[in-house]
Amino acid sequence: MEQNQRIILVERPQGMPDERHLKLESAPIPTPGEGQVLLKTIYLSLDPYMRGRMSAARSYAKPVEIGEVMEGGTVSQVVASRHPDWKEGDIVLARSGWQLYALSDGEGLRRLDPDLAPISTALGVLGMPGFTAYVGLLELGQPKEGETVVVSAASGAVGSVVGQIAKLKGCRVVGIAGADDKCDYVVDELGFDAAVNYRDEDFESKLRAACPDGIDIYFENVGGKVLNAVIGLLNDFSRIPVCGLIAHYNDTALPPGPDQLPRLMRAVLTHRVMIRGFIQFDFAPRFPDFLRDMGEWVRTGKVKYREDIVEGLENAVSAFQGLLTGRNRGKLLVRVSPDPTRS
């Protein structure tokens, strides 16, 4: 008899999470009660923010508890319904987490139309990562024509969209990534003006050469040495929307010195820099605008996207490790069960 498959947080990781912390187990498939639907996961989204949910530290969302299924956004299909609004076969955006089957009372579900866009895009370019790029760049970055925009994790789900929107707004766009093929991709396929590999020995001088007029917007996804290199290039009134710090998510202590904080603060003071952390859900009222604009940009080919799809829930942990070290190419998804909309 078919069973549910699910990945449980059994121990909080220090450093890189692995199978000791995230355990795959079988369980009975739950039965929907009155007002509930049973969802079967097609795609599970893997995103850097999940590392934060594995830790007990104070953050913008409460951590996953020990013994609970790991959280995560999914594209799922309704396979049984005792809810008046949902019927068997519906494809929905859900938050079923790292598991094959999940119950829902309908709260927070959004119906997807497979004829409008591939259903997987609801987890990427037309979903949370795309929206993060959209509000972070447009609301906080406020790009103006001719400005220089630098984006870290440039080939990732967020960074790739940031750069393409910045191009649409008439900016010079410089991507930073950790592999030469990622750099080639954002220039050749996505139309960035330049890209620099942060693993290069002369990364700082290459970044400087790629930004002859300095930096007006730095879209921060990573922290670490990339941020350190950016500090010296910031222009007057530049802006740094802070969306992620993936270089630090597995830190177990503060890095050794020198202390770079006074250097950043001096740049902030003398150049009147604005730094602002944000979480996309703080901008929820802008979501309809996003769907309209991004839907149009994707349809007309102005914004391109790439997906990196891993087969099977049993490969989710190793895929997530790869996400934290930059192994993926494009938006990382786990295909937990076959996609009925793709032949």
Added chain:
Amino acid sequence: MEQNQRIILVERPQGMPDERHLKLESAPIPTPGEGQVLLKTIYLSLDPYMRGRMSAARSYAKPVEIGEVMEGGTVSQVVASRHPDWKEGDIVLARSGWQLYALSDGEGLRRLDPDLAPISTALGVLGMPGFTAYVGLLELGQPKEGETVVVSAASGAVGSVVGQIAKLKGCRVVGIAGADDKCDYVVDELGFDAAVNYRDEDFESKLRAACPDGIDIYFENVGGKVLNAVIGLLNDFSRIPVCGLIAHYNDTALPPGPDQLPRLMRAVLTHRVMIRGFIQFDFAPRFPDFLRDMGEWVRTGKVKYREDIVEGLENAVSAFQGLLTGRNRGKLLVRVSPDPTRS
């Protein structure tokens, strides 16, 4: 025959400036040409930003050149005029720098009325430092009733005004200063709710105790250990206007580790913090509003101020050293020549 006295930047300081870098010399008194006035300095303002002008580093204003008179704001009297708008005896706000006599073509002069307020206040509470406090707190800090505002260098020319305006806006105000009598002053005389001495061994726990609801606005004047202590107390959507970094002005290298920058960035991300450097002159259009509001607050005793007046230009360098180490009590001024409006 009377001579001009002036202090020249003869060498760029590394670390604390002293008489090797700033040299007092005599020179002939200049003679005004057509369209010029001769000004005699009454008060010279000493301000932390001047340390930046002594260095060659890229900043928001060009450095003072070697061999030039040190820059600075002054309250001066017109002692000879060949300019139609100014007459002998006029008291003006000027930028004569660190010297007794200076020529001016009238550009940037502002006439002061000794009957409205003591003329020295044009360099303090009713001048640049007061305006810095006003725009930094109100425009960037956006204080709301009931919020907690922490201000560093709390007894200084800027910090003391920040705290008092925040009280007028209904905030809980916590001052940070480097001496117990400064802490007493801001609580007992200025009405702050609490104050903490950053030189105390248990500074961090005292600051935490003084901010039971966390920090909504941190007005940054100093950097260093004060900023490090603030990071752990920042609330969601808190704001950090950055006005100065006096703890670092004499740094000759980055401080040793650990690297505190990732800690700050993590707080920025998870709490959606806004950090923004600013220079008061970027907000020049707000100056008339400031003069109206602050004039009223000072007249009605809602905002109090204190001045630390040092006698004689020959004591300016040592007084400036004291400013960088916190020796002054209140707005630091040098009385370069007698104040004709005070008996």
